[in-house]
Amino acid sequence: MKIQHQFSLQALNSFNINAVTPKIFFPASINELVELSHLHIEQYYVLGEGSNTLFCQQTAPVIIKPSIKGISVEQDEDYFYLSVGCAENWHDLVEYCIEHEIDGLENLALIPGSVGAAPVQNIGAYGVEVERFIDCVSWFDFAKQEVIEFSHNECQFGYRESIFKQQLKSSGVITHVHFKLPKVWQPVLSYQGLNELVPPVSASDVMLKVIQLRQSKLPDPKELANAGSFFKNPVVSATLFSDLQQQYPEMPHYPQKNGQVKLAAGWLIEKSGLKGYRIGDVGVHEKQALVLVNYHKASGQNIAELAHYIQKRVKQKFNILLNTEVRFIGEQGEVTCTEIGSQL
Ligand code: EPU
Numbered sequence: 001m002k003i004q005h006q007f008s009l010q011a012l013n014s015f016n017i018n019a020v021t022p023k024i025f026f027p028a029s030i031n032e033l034v035e036l037s038h039l040h041i042e043q044y045y046v047l048g049e050g051s052n053t054l055f056c057q058q059t060a061p062v063i064i065k066p067s068i069k070g071i072s073v074e075q076d077e078d079y080f081y082l083s084v085g086c087a088e089n090w091h092d093l094v095e096y097c098i099e100h101e102i103d104g105l106e107n108l109a110l111i112p113g114s115v116g117a118a119p120v121q122n123i124g125a126y127g128v129e130v131e132r133f134i135d136c137v138s139w140f141d142f143a144k145q146e147v148i149e150f151s152h153n154e155c156q157f158g159y160r161e162s163i164f165k166q167q168l169k170s171s172g173v174i175t176h177v178h179f180k181l182p183k184v185w186q187p188v189l190s191y192q193g194l195n196e197l198v199p200p201v202s203a204s205d206v207m208l209k210v211i212q213l214r215q216s217k218l219p220d221p222k223e224l225a226n227a228g229s230f231f232k233n234p235v236v237s238a239t240l241f242s243d244l245q246q247q248y249p250e251m252p253h254y255p256q257k258n259g260q261v262k263l264a265a266g267w268l269i270e271k272s273g274l275k276g277y278r279i280g281d282v283g284v285h286e287k288q289a290l291v292l293v294n295y296h297k298a299s300g301q302n303i304a305e306l307a308h309y310i311q312k313r314v315k316q317k318f319n320i321l322l323n324t325e326v327r328f329i330g331e332q333g334e335v336t337c338t339e340i341g342s343q344l
Helices: 030-037 090-099 203-217 238-247 267-272 300-319 337-342
Strands: 002-008 020-026 044-046 051-053 060-064 071-075 079-085 134-141 145-153 174-183 223-227 253-256 261-263 282-283 291-294 326-329 334-335
Touching: 030 071, 030 134, 030 174, 044 134, 044 334, 090 203, 238 261, 267 300, 282 300, 291 300, 300 337, 326 337
Parallel strands: 020 060, 044 060, 051 326
Antiparallel strands: 002 020, 071 079, 079 174, 134 145, 134 174, 223 291, 253 261, 282 291, 326 334
């Protein structure tokens, strides 16, 4: 198995943070994962393409970067079944599907990251969450030293949530994701921007429109280091929402099935006066306030400080605590933005 020591993670995270790990493992097969499990490493972080991770200290923990590749496709009369290695790039998979006339993933085009990371935070955009197409997930459990299948229901998907971020955190890695895509395509065109498409539309048309919409709002991490949405959209009680709505009738809001209401974190940040705010090398993007950017040589700590400042300002104005979508990784493993903030 490929292993590196004292390895800079700068090229492996989309915030371009120069954190150093004492050791990084690149297991590329189940056998190599078994080999790794024999080492009984206690403190580690599993890294995909680093597009949802903030290394908030100079030193990172031991890193495991699973490198299992491959796409296999089967079908029956009604469905395509895809089994995809965790290290495949997500957008490449979306393009592969559209080229092979396997429709469904087009709304999720251009989301940065790996296939293995997609179920962890149940990636979503333009009215679709990936869970819709996930049949099951193969998981290598380090303690049991074997692969376990998690059915769709067992994955406990929620808004940017799954069992892989909760109970299963730090106990194994996703090796493959198994998708089930209906052959009868049902386009999702409800989201603002996609409803401009004039029928008849193909999945390829939808994909191109999603790419265009994302490129118009979101900075390309290759040009301006960022990790997409930094905070989750907060879900608040109906009572808090109606109080706020009286003050801010124009506030974007999305009623949830359980009566709660999801608000737009980008809007809350903008209304707190922080859109385009910059301090040193870090800032709030000027077109989408939900995205924090590293203009040049910011440290992870600089970004964590800005995030904490945003949390404070939004809390003061709206009495809402924004939780991060991005995962904060310190020398000793995962921490929260609030924990980091209280140490500043
Ligand atoms: N808004 C503002 N100011 C801003 C940003 C947004 O007023 O600076 C308003 C918009 O005008 C709109 C509402 O907030 O009324 C929602 O904005 P948008 O449609 O851009 O989506 P979002 O809720 O900010 C979510 C996802 C994105 C995904 C888009 C499109 C989260 C945390 N983010 O953003 O996901 O691309 O919807 O579906 O749920 C990501 O996870 O990295 C990501 C980019």
